[in-house]
Amino acid sequence: MPITTCVFDAYGTLFDVAAAARQAAAEPDFPQLQGTWATLAANWRQKQIQYTWLRAVTGAHTDFWEVTQNGLDWSLEAAGLAGDDALRERLLALYWELQAYPEVPAMLTALKEAGFNTAILSNGSPGMLEGCVQSAGVGAVLDDLLSVESVGVFKPHSSVYDLVGKRFDCASSEVLFVSSNGWDAAAASGYGFETVWVNRAGEPMDRLPWTPQHVLNDLTTIPDIAKG
Amino acid sequence: MPITTCVFDAYGTLFDVAAAARQAAAEPDFPQLQGTWATLAANWRQKQIQYTWLRAVTGAHTDFWEVTQNGLDWSLEAAGLAGDDALRERLLALYWELQAYPEVPAMLTALKEAGFNTAILSNGSPGMLEGCVQSAGVGAVLDDLLSVESVGVFKPHSSVYDLVGKRFDCASSEVLFVSSNGWDAAAASGYGFETVWVNRAGEPMDRLPWTPQHVLNDLTTIPDIAKG
Numbered sequence: 001m002p003i004t005t006c007v008f009d010a011y012g013t014l015f016d017v018a019a020a021a022r023q024a025a026a027e028p029d030f031p032q033l034q035g036t037w038a039t040l041a042a043n044w045r046q047k048q049i050q051y052t053w054l055r056a057v058t059g060a061h062t063d064f065w066e067v068t069q070n071g072l073d074w075s076l077e078a079a080g081l082a083g084d085d086a087l088r089e090r091l092l093a094l095y096w097e098l099q100a101y102p103e104v105p106a107m108l109t110a111l112k113e114a115g116f117n118t119a120i121l122s123n124g125s126p127g128m129l130e131g132c133v134q135s136a137g138v139g140a141v142l143d144d145l146l147s148v149e150s151v152g153v154f155k156p157h158s159s160v161y162d163l164v165g166k167r168f169d170c171a172s173s174e175v176l177f178v179s180s181n182g183w184d185a186a187a188a189s190g191y192g193f194e195t196v197w198v199n200r201a202g203e204p205m206d207r208l209p210w211t212p213q214h215v216l217n218d219l220t221t222i223p224d225i226a227k228g
Numbered sequence: 229m230p231i232t233t234c235v236f237d238a239y240g241t242l243f244d245v246a247a248a249a250r251q252a253a254a255e256p257d258f259p260q261l262q263g264t265w266a267t268l269a270a271n272w273r274q275k276q277i278q279y280t281w282l283r284a285v286t287g288a289h290t291d292f293w294e295v296t297q298n299g300l301d302w303s304l305e306a307a308g309l310a311g312d313d314a315l316r317e318r319l320l321a322l323y324w325e326l327q328a329y330p331e332v333p334a335m336l337t338a339l340k341e342a343g344f345n346t347a348i349l350s351n352g353s354p355g356m357l358e359g360c361v362q363s364a365g366v367g368a369v370l371d372d373l374l375s376v377e378s379v380g381v382f383k384p385h386s387s388v389y390d391l392v393g394k395r396f397d398c399a400s401s402e403v404l405f406v407s408s409n410g411w412d413a414a415a416a417s418g419y420g421f422e423t424v425w426v427n428r429a430g431e432p433m434d435r436l437p438w439t440p441q442h443v444l445n446d447l448t449t450i451p452d453i454a455k456g
Contacts, residue, residue, distance in 0.1 A: 051436065053281040054411050057385055058418065060437050070435030077432035157285055183282050190286065204305035207298030208279065209288050 001173045003194065003226045006111050007146075007164050009179035010122035013198060014104050014219075015132050017045050020094035030087055040079050044091075047071035049181075052123055052154035061152045063125045068095060096128065100136035103220045108141040110223040117168050119144040121161070121177070123154050143168075156187030164193075176226050178219070185212040196225060229401045231422065231454045234339050235374075235392050237407035238350035241426055242332050242447075243360050245273050248322035258315055268307050272319075275299035277409075280351055280382035289380050291353045296323060324356065328364035331448045336369040338451040345396050347372040349389070349405070351382050371396075384415030392421075404454050406447070413440040424453060 011017050021041035025033035033040065048071030055061055072091060076082050111118050119142060122129055129145040144167055151159040164175055172192030179185040183206055185197035190210035197205070197212040198219060205211070214225055239245050249269035253261035261268065276299030283289055300319060304310050339346050347370060350357055357373040372395055379387040392403055400420030407413040411434050413425035418438035425433070425440035426447060433439070442453055 047435070050278075050281075050411070051434075053278075053285060054384060054415065054436060056285045057281060057382075058415055060418070062437075074432050074435050082432075154285075156282060183278070187282070187286055190288070204302050204310075206279075207275070207302050208282060209290075 001171060002228060003116070003176045004174040005117040005119070005164065005168045005170050006176045006178065006222065006226050007119050007121045007193075009177075009181060009184055010120045010124050010129060010132065011098075012045070012180040013178060014100055014120065014138075015098035015136065016101055017041070017095075017098065019099040020091050023094055023099075024087070024090050027090075030090065032081060032084065032087065036079050036081075040075050040081075043075035043078055044071050047074045056154045056157055059153075061154070063149060064123045064154075065125050065128055068092075068128075096131040097135035098132050100132075100138065101219060103218055104136065105138055105141070107219045107222050108138055111226060112141045114223060114227065116226055117170075118142050119146055119164070119167065121146045121164060123148050125149050155184055158191055161188055161191040161193065176222075178222060182206040182212070183208060186210045189213065196222065229399060230456060231344070231404045232402040233345040233347070233392065233396045233398050234404045234406065234450065234454050235347050235349045235421075237405075237409060237412055238348045238352050238357060238360065239326075240273070240408040241406060242328055242348070242366075243326040243364070244329055245269070245323075245326065247327040248319050251322055251327075252315065252318050255318070258318065260309060260312065260315065264307050264309075268303050268309075271303035271306055272299050275302045284382045284385055287381075289382070291377060292351045292382075293353050293356055296320075296356075324359040325363035326360050328360075328366065329447060331446055332364065333366055333369070335447045335450050336366055339454060340369045342451060342455065344454055345398075346370050347374055347392070347395065349374045349392060351376050353377050383412055386419055389416055389419040389421065404450075406450060410434040410440070411436060414438045417441065424450065 008014050018041040021037040024030045025037035048067050051067040051070055108118060120129060126147045133139045146163045148154055148160050153159055175193045177188040177193040178196040180198040182197050185195045186206055186208040189195045189212050195212040196214040196216055198216050236242050246269040249265040252258045253265035276295055279295040279298055336346060348357055352375060354375045361367050374391045376382055376388050381387055403421045405416040405421040406424040408426040410425050413423045414434055414436040417423045417440050423440040424442040424444055426444050
């Protein structure tokens, strides 16, 4: 079946999750991030994602804004910065308006001009997603922002991937799903989507029971892949 | 209720998961591990655990020996050592006979002499657990080795913690559960066990909805905690 619908993970895929710590480190108020921001950003992301998986396994769902704060608090403590409330507030504010990767607007515009359905499918809460989409100015080229909040469990639970077919009334084989998270792309392959793993960092492929069909360094050629 | 039953996580808690890579690095056959073994061991552990969570969320269970190999293969590739079959085989053989932490035999012996039930509750397959227990010589002071294989899902799914009450016919409040994995200790607290987090590395506490009651640097004082 030809692809009709292109669906993107948000954090790490369209939006650069390291941007919050990198940007704060460039501001004069936060010299404590000099030399530490990259580790802080990596720990923040790792703990945030770990907590989503652990909550999915135990059925203890909460919204992504809470686990984002939980991950940050762990990471600030690990960096010796627990209790630095000004830094914490600034990082959280920046997370609400993360930078999109530079190729994102043109890529999404090309998909819309070619007639594809376009959407985000994300762990993020609706408010977080609206914040990033607005800040990146890509709201007009996305048909919908699908959040796990409507099913109450995080990725990669299959209920999350179900949201796409329900919203666009399409078969899983008509969906091109794009994620920078290898595990997300892999699980979406297992679900039945055609998938792209955007592997900007050149990491090894995760050893899971499913394999993404495409591996790219960035998002530039997504419209070509969608057209088949 | 007084504690009647002391249950231990295996990997990282009784057995040192970094021992395989550290020991291989000390052998003349594997100079490629000089300066790299600690990162290899950390990646191996991290990917192994990630894959258990992802398989638990998606219902794609397999046994722990497979995810142990999957995690190692990712880590060997990340270290530029993919295809080094002699090293791979040696690391896997060492994982089957991991060293116990030095205080383990005396601690378990003290618990048995005081009349407590003792057991392992682990993601490990029965064969893996028997291998490590035999190698550490602690089989006589453990009443049972409980493996997730009997329920077909990894920690921290509640079905795993259910195994303890079923085996020892005891209430969850009679169980002291000990893990070096903060998320395992936290989830077991949520389940209703009294819990100890063995935090050898001095890491920040995980920000999850549950908190372990005790935090220790090693296992030495477990018998005192069990006696209350």
